Structures are given as structure tokens and as C-alpha cells.
Amino acid sequence: MTFRFLALAIAASLALAPLQSSAALSNSGSAPVGTGAPTVVGQSLDGTAIRSSDLRGKVVVLNFWATWCPPCRAETADMIRGYGALHGDDVAFLGVDTTENAAVVKTFVSINGIPYPTAIAAPSTLNAFGVEALPTTIVIDAKGVVRARWIGEMGTARLRSYVVAARRGSNANYSTPEQLKIDSMLALAQFSFSGSPAHVSAVVARANKALNDVTAYTAKLNAATTPRYDYERTEHEQGALELPTALSVARAAKTSDEKTAAAKLVGGAYGDLNRWSDAANTYRAVLAKHPRDLTFTGLLAYSYYRLHDYGSQAGSARAWTALAPNDADAWDSLGLANERLGQFAQAAPAYERAVRLLRKTADRTPVGKTGQADVAVADESLDLADVYVALGD
Numbered sequence: 001m002t003f004r005f006l007a008l009a010i011a012a013s014l015a016l017a018p019l020q021s022s023a024a025l026s027n028s029g030s031a032p033v034g035t036g037a038p039t040v041v042g043q044s045l046d047g048t049a050i051r052s053s054d055l056r057g058k059v060v061v062l063n064f065w066a067t068w069c070p071p072c073r074a075e076t077a078d079m080i081r082g083y084g085a086l087h088g089d090d091v092a093f094l095g096v097d098t099t100e101n102a103a104v105v106k107t108f109v110s111i112n113g114i115p116y117p118t119a120i121a122a123p124s125t126l127n128a129f130g131v132e133a134l135p136t137t138i139v140i141d142a143k144g145v146v147r148a149r150w151i152g153e154m155g156t157a158r159l160r161s162y163v164v165a166a167r168r169g170s171n172a173n174y175s176t177p178e179q180l181k182i183d184s185m186l187a188l189a190q191f192s193f194s195g196s197p198a199h200v201s202a203v204v205a206r207a208n209k210a211l212n213d214v215t216a217y218t219a220k221l222n223a224a225t226t227p228r229y230d231y232e233r234t235e236h237e238q239g240a241l242e243l244p245t246a247l248s249v250a251r252a253a254k255t256s257d258e259k260t261a262a263a264k265l266v267g268g269a270y271g272d273l274n275r276w277s278d279a280a281n282t283y284r285a286v287l288a289k290h291p292r293d294l295t296f297t298g299l300l301a302y303s304y305y306r307l308h309d310y311g312s313q314a315g316s317a318r319a320w321t322a323l324a325p326n327d328a329d330a331w332d333s334l335g336l337a338n339e340r341l342g343q344f345a346q347a348a349p350a351y352e353r354a355v356r357l358l359r360k361t362a363d364r365t366p367v368g369k370t371g372q373a374d375v376a377v378a379d380e381s382l383d384l385a386d387v388y389v390a391l392g393d
Helices: 003-014 070-086 102-112 124-129 156-168 177-186 197-221 231-252 256-272 276-289 294-306 310-323 328-340 344-364 371-390
Strands: 041-043 049-051 059-064 091-097 118-121 136-140 146-151
Touching: 059 070, 059 124, 059 156, 070 091, 070 156, 102 118, 136 156, 146 156, 146 231, 177 197, 177 231, 197 231, 231 256, 256 276, 256 294, 276 294, 294 310, 294 328, 310 328, 328 344, 328 371, 344 371
Parallel strands: 059 091, 091 118
Antiparallel strands: 041 049, 041 118, 059 136, 136 146
């Protein structure tokens, strides 16, 4: 599970659980607030067809989740309470799981008494909605327009306000004093990346300072019990500023090392913008010249994961394990790709190798300081256990 949470390392306390060749795949859609919602197509836990478009005429609360996602499990009670308070003739709820089979989800739903239906859908559904992490809740109005998006646990009060806005046919953007401050710090209009090299260099420095300041500011906000800013909105604003900054650095790069460092910045910006196909293409261009670059091999594997292109992820992960046979993240990536492909016999040994490597790290960690190392072992062991269950072992 270590690899699965890499993208969320900068905002770990938000409690999120972030997903043919990439050249054949488009970037994830975004279904931003105020635009028409794609249709969820899947099967119910009993195998009947489900289409979210059949709910047109009602406000629809879509909750993207998975049983393996800790914040999704923590959110379950609030979603049930929200359903009890809000559902009716004009409001429907639909859970969406794209990573598990119906039997696993049905057991969780039964044990927890989840009263609304869950659709088992293809990973492409996440791309269609631009879902970056789990849980994500999207509220759609009666005409099929997205009126609210939220990454992370959804409290009942916030959900109620989003449903009320959707009933009115109004957008419900999350704005707090903290969010408005972030918006101001990252406002793209205050940065002009054209002009003399000296001017561009000065603007790049100012942009990097703003990005660093926002990272430090959100780190403090993450410690709060109640969310004070919109993670998805902030990440996209960061990406919107990171991309012209990184492209300016790339244009000024002269040496091979400078160009490689700039490519990493460009790929990272594409990732924050949820443009993972562009990120993958950026990383592949570097690997075409430096095929044994360990960092970019790992980044490419992660890009394929976020595109839900698990076959390509498996190929990159195998290259990663060959370059770094003692890297637990590399073996975790290979295990995860094979698990998502349903190739459980291939996933098991990869996860076993990752567990062994993580145990060694935990064993080398001084007594009293093993917290995160032990958590990593536990997380990976749960992934391995899931595979053993799938194998009937």
C-alpha cells in the first residue's frame, strides 16, 4: 500500500487514499463544478445494470470509495447519516467502487448497513470524473450538472449544504478565509512568464516562493480537525502555476542534468493538474535517453497507475524492480498492478518481497521510533492478505 499513497504524501493528514500504452489514453476528465456529469455505468452488487443517467430528474450524490481505503471506512457512518437525512423523491445516493469485486463490497455493505446502492464500475469511470483520490463525493443536480466536488471525508453538514445548492441548481464551491488566502497566493494573473531572461528568472523565483509558502501554509492547516481548504481546488491551482514555471525552467536549461531536472518539474505539474497522460509522456521522453534512470522509471509506473493502465504499470514496475531490487515501493507497484489485473498468482510474490523488505527497514529502526515503519509493514501485509483470499489460500 506504500506505492498507492505516494501522491498524497504532501497532504497525508488529509486522510485520502488516491489510480494499451499511455499514448493511447487521454488525460483524465475533470467534470468540474458547473459542467455536465459523465454517466456512471456499472453493475449492482446483485449483478443488475446500473446507469447514473437513469436518476436524471433527481439530485444525485455520487460517493467514490473502496473497502481497502481507511478514510472511506471512516466516512461510512457520516454517509449513512447523510442518506437518512437527505434522500427522498428528489435526492438519490449511489456508491461507486472501481477496484474491487462485488463479493468483497457486498460483505462490507451488509456488515455496515449501507442503505443506498453501490455500482461496481470500470476504472475508466474514475478517469471520466477526474477522481484523484478516495473518497471523493460529487453532487449532481436534477439536470445532470455537477454542482459540488469534495476529496476526503464528507461531513453531514457539508453534504447537506451541497445538496441544498444542487436542489437550487447552484454551484457550491468551498470558500473559507483560508481558501481565499490560498487562491490569492496562487493567482496566476500576478505572474508573467514572458519577457527577458532576467525577468522570467525573477518571476520563476517568485512563483516558487509562492508555491513553497502555500505548501507550508497547508501543512499547518492539515493539522486541523475540520478541513479549512479544498484539497482538489488547491492542487489544481498549484499545478496551474507549476506548469508555466517548470516550462520556463525547461526553456532555460542548457545541460543534460538541467533538462532532466526540468522534466521532473514539468511531469509533477501535469500530475497536479491530473494530466497523467502528459506526465507519462514527459517521463517516457527522459527514459528514451536515460533508460536506466531509477527516479523516472518509478514516476512512469506511478503515472500508469493514476491512468489505471495496469498492464503498462506492471511493465514499468518490472523495470523498476530490476533497477532497484531492494526497493519495497517497486515491488509494491508490481504487486498492485498484477492485483488490479486479476493476476493474483503474480501479485503474491511481489507483495511478499515488499513485506520482507519493509520488515527489514522496521527491524533496523531504533526502538521507540518504528511507528511509520510498522504501519508500512501492516499496510503491505493487508494487501498481501487480500491476494491470498483471492487465491483461496
